[in-house]
């Protein structure tokens with residue numbers, strides 16, 4: 590029998606009993622094993638865990654980019670709850686466009702569009718107006734002002750990543766999912782990205798979920814969810830970078 594934990598209205602995302610298996614028999618890999626998780630609204634959650642513990646798989650499933658074998662993901666939007674699992678492709682695409690921002694390396698920019706067009710794409714597809722002041726502030730803080738009319742192929746990997754960060758911030762989605770958002774960046778730009786993600790939570794009440802291997806980045810989140818072998822092992826509220834680094838070393842052994 591499946592049990593359901595009560596859903597608090599203050600969650601942005603609720604995941605219940607997620608399971609996912611790749612392959613069969615001896616070759617089977619199970620990146621998600623009956624994983625349940627609640628992401629509080631207007632909070633910044635970091636996800637950490639050893640390589641192969643299921644972090645990227647979880648992010649793809651939470652963001653509606655990949656379907657679990659079983660279990661449910663519910664996004665709590667201003668218009669009410671949306672069960673991402675079980676939607677038709679068309680409705681799922683619209684739900685992602687309207688409510689979710691992605692900062693994923695493998696889900697990046699449209700090559701034929703300029704940086705600015707990429708940043709504005711989710712809002713224009715969704716028929717929403719854009720806050721030009723926010724566009725200017727975000728792109729200035731990310732050092733993109735003189736790159737806005739370049740296409741992705743004319744930008745470095747770090748600049749492309751910053752365009753993805755700007756796109757996720759400017760379109761003001763309910764939830765931003767970020768997979769290693771500071772991974773390609775020098776420390777100053779990485780710090781700016783973290784500050785902007787914090788601003789999205791603190792000033793715009795957006796929800797941010799970020800996978801990272803960097804204890805110093807995770808320490809800037811409100812809480813850190815630790816994964817191992819496809820399930821949550823613990824949730825730490827406001828841990829220090831030192832504490833997280835020690836936990837990561839323990840988890841790797």
Ligand SMILES: Nc1ncnc2c1ncn2[C@@H]1O[C@H](COP(=O)(O)OP(=O)(O)OP(=O)(O)O)[C@@H](O)[C@H]1O
Pocket residue numbers: 611612618619620638639640641642643644645646647
């Ligand atoms: N499409 C796929 N087909 C087969 N196996 C997969 C697929 N995607 C992921 N896996 C496997 O599932 C497991 C979890 O992968 P996942 O990428 O979620 O881990 P991770 O915690 O993000 O790892 P890392 O920190 O190294 O990025 C790994 O063993 C991986 O090899």
